[in-house]
Amino acid sequence: MLEILQHHMSLSADQQDTYEKLQRGYLGEEKLATLFRNELHQDHLALYGVQLQVNHSECQIDCLLLLAHAMYLFEVKNFQGDYYCDNQRWFFAPTNKEIKNPLHQLKRSDLLLQDFFTQQQISFKLIPRITFVHPEFHLYQAPLNTPIIFPNQLNRFVQKLSSVP
16 A cells, blocks of 8 residues: 555655565565575475464464475564674664564464464464575574574575475
């Protein structure tokens, strides 16, 4: 809607920021979809932009990837530039401005999807991952053992998925 509006009127600064954020998010999801389509040599079903209502809460999922052995929940981030973590808080490094911790969003989506599976009596191994797709993204002081896939790990991750029988 904002894309159509911007061709017919001037958007406010807030509307323009929202449009650009949504556009970057869409491009990030499209990048992941293209990677799966071209490089994932494994029978799979990828669902994008999944919206669920679970326990009176809305849940928007960027990508669900169904494979024979598991289902992956991807929260796709198209962040560009340098970020850092400090005590579970995330910051944009050039300005030291705090941003929402994407791990919290992933955890919320994971819990709601698990609840949905339980309600629907679906038994499937669910593996949540935050996936950063922009090649110019870097996270300083990244916590170890977190469910993060960085841009330089994406191709290896897809190759690993392709090798699972």
